[in-house]
Amino acid sequence: ETGVTQTPRHLVMGMTNKKSLKCEQHLGHNAMYWYKQSAKKPLELMFVYSLEERVENNSVPSRFSPECPNSSHLFLHLHTLQPEDSALYLCASSQVARMNTEAFFGQGTRLTVV
Amino acid sequence: AQSVTQLDSQVPVFEEAPVELRCNYSSSVSVYLFWYVQYPNQGLQLLLKYLSGSTLVKGINGFEAEFNKSQTSFHLRKPSVHISDTAEYFCAVSEGDTDKLIFGTGTRLQVFP
Numbered sequence: 001e002t003g004v005t006q007t008p009r010h011l012v013m014g015m016t017n018k019k020s021l022k023c024e025q026h027l028g029h030n031a032m033y034w035y036k037q038s039a040k041k042p043l044e045l046m047f048v049y050s051l052e053e054r055v056e057n058n059s060v061p062s063r064f065s066p067e068c069p070n071s072s073h074l075f076l077h078l079h080t081l082q083p084e085d086s087a088l089y090l091c092a093s094s095q096v097a098r099m100n101t102e103a104f105f106g107q108g109t110r111l112t113v114v
Numbered sequence: 115a116q117s118v119t120q121l122d123s124q125v126p127v128f129e130e131a132p133v134e135l136r137c138n139y140s141s142s143v144s145v146y147l148f149w150y151v152q153y154p155n156q157g158l159q160l161l162l163k164y165l166s167g168s169t170l171v172k173g174i175n176g177f178e179a180e181f182n183k184s185q186t187s188f189h190l191r192k193p194s195v196h197i198s199d200t201a202e203y204f205c206a207v208s209e210g211d212t213d214k215l216i217f218g219t220g221t222r223l224q225v226f227p
Contacts, residue, residue, distance in 0.1 A: 004157070042118070043158075043204065043217040090157055103215060105150075105157035 003027040006091050006106035013081065014114055021076040021109045023091030030096055032074040033103065034066060037088040049074060050096070081113045116141050118207050120218035128226050129197055135190040135221045137179075137205030147188040148206040148215070149179055158204060164188065175199065200225045 004025045013019050023032065034046040048056035049068040063085075065077040074091055088110050092103040119138045127133045139145065146165050150158040162173025169181040179190045188205060205218040 006157075040123075040219065042219050045215065092158075102160050102163065103158075105159070107155065107157045 004091055004093055004104050004106035006089075006109050008109060009107065010110045010112075012112045012114060013078070015081060015083075017081075018077070018079040020078065021089055021091075021111075023074040023076075023106055025072055025091075025093040025104070025106075027093060027104060028095075029093035029104070030071055031094045032068060032071075033092040033094075034074065034076050035090040035092060035105075037090055037108070043090070047076075078111075081111075083113050086111055086113045116145070116207055116216045118205050118216055118218035120203075120205055120221050122221050123219065124222045124224065126224045126226065127195055130194050132193050133191065133195050133199075133223065135203050135205075135223065137188045137190065137218060139186050139188065139205075139207045141186070141207060146208040147179075147181060148208070149173065149177070149188070149190050150204045150206060150217075151175075152202040152204065152220075154201070161190070161203075195223070195225050197225050197227060199223060 007022045011019060031050045033048050036044045036046055045058050046060045047066045052068045052071055063080050067075040088108045090108045091106040094103045117140045121136050125135060148163045149161040151161050152158050161177050162171045162179055164171045164181045172178045177190055177192050179188055181188050200223060202220045202222050204220045206215050208215050
């Protein structure tokens with residue numbers, strides 16, 4: 001148990017569906033992240049939130065929409081996804097948005113777009 | 115720009131044998147270096163990190179890594195592996211005081227009995 005919980009663990013959705021991924025941390029951290037993990041590719045940083053404000057958006061398509069209502073929760077809203085968006089989506093948190101501190105990762109949501 | 119290269123996508127090894135997982139990075143400034151491990155169906159867990167000081171860093175589960183600035187490497191080692199070490203290992207680098215952690219493509223360590 002790392003202190004970062006992601007739900008659901010698995011998700012299958014059609015290209016016209018709308019779904020949301022949820023991430024929750026009870027570590028008292030102030031920064032939260034979404035990463036995409038695809039086979040044979042490096043982890044891709046998608047979004048960074050620090051103190052509930054988005055500080056980084058790495059040219060992610062608008063069909064991915066993050067939301068950070070408070071420092072403990074992070075969502076990734078999905079709509080009109082493509083099959084190539086199928087991947088493992090990892091949430092992480094850290095004390096501050098400085099990567100010389102340890103990042104704690106959730107177990108991920110395995111997303112399949114059909 | 116930063117980049118991380120893990121040359122070996124897979125490393126098969128027998129139990130109790132030593133192992134080295136290679137990591138090279140490119141950066142023109144000072145860096146922080148990390149190794150993370152991902153067990154099947156799990157998220158990433160920090161093994162060890164280099165921020166400053168001694169170039170030999172010891173982590174959890176008997177792993178250690180050595181920072182070599184001249185060779186821009188941060189190879190991970192364990193003198194005697196166990197079946198339970200079978201996992202994906204990721205090297206990562208962060209440049210200075212930024213909020214970006216750049217990962218390599220990972221090395222799958224497969225330990226055989």
